Amino acid sequence: MSLTLADINAAVRLAMPGITVVGNDFITGNPDDCAYVRITGGGPPSEWSSVAYPAFQVVIRSKLAATAEAKGNALIAALHGKTEFMLGSTRVVKCLADQSTPWYLGPDESARALYSVNFTLTTSL
Known part of the structure; x- marks a missing residue:
């Protein structure tokens, strides 16, 4: 089980059609209406299970x-609240x-509005 940025990007693209989704940060050349996805770590894994x-x-x-x-x-x-789905080869039990x-x-340096949305997944084998 290895959750990747590409797997999350694919799910975000489906949930937000019509907007460019990139990994980790905006770069020169991205359109004004754009989003980036960044894996932020999350909580520690279970010591006793997957x-x-x-x-x-x-x-x-x-x-x-x-x-x-x-x-x-x-x-x-x-x-939010989506359960039992796959992100690539990773089984997601719940997304909150x-x-x-x-x-x-x-605003960013070009006066474009920035909003953040954060999620925590529960994954298991």
């Missing part, structure tokens, strides 16, 4: 704050959002 708790962050940016916020809310609606609404991070 259960683990990986976590990830999705930062969404857009020229319009309402667009970024709406994409974040759509992501929460799609993934770490907050109820997207968190506004402020």
Whole structure:
């Protein structure tokens, strides 16, 4: 079982159609309406079983704050509480959002709105 950034990116792309999703950080050349996914570690794995708790962050940016916020809310609606699915070769028992609404991070250097949504997974063999 090895959860990868590519596996999470694929799930986020399905949950937020119409927005470019990249790994770890924005780079020059990404469109204004874009998101990046970053694996953030999560809690320690179980000492006694195959259960683990990986976590990830999705930062969404857009020229319009309402667009970024709406994409974040759509992501929460799609993934929060989702159970028994696969991310690549990893069995996800449960996916929970770490907050109820997207968190506004402020504008970037080009005045695009940034919002963050964070999730914790429960995985097992």
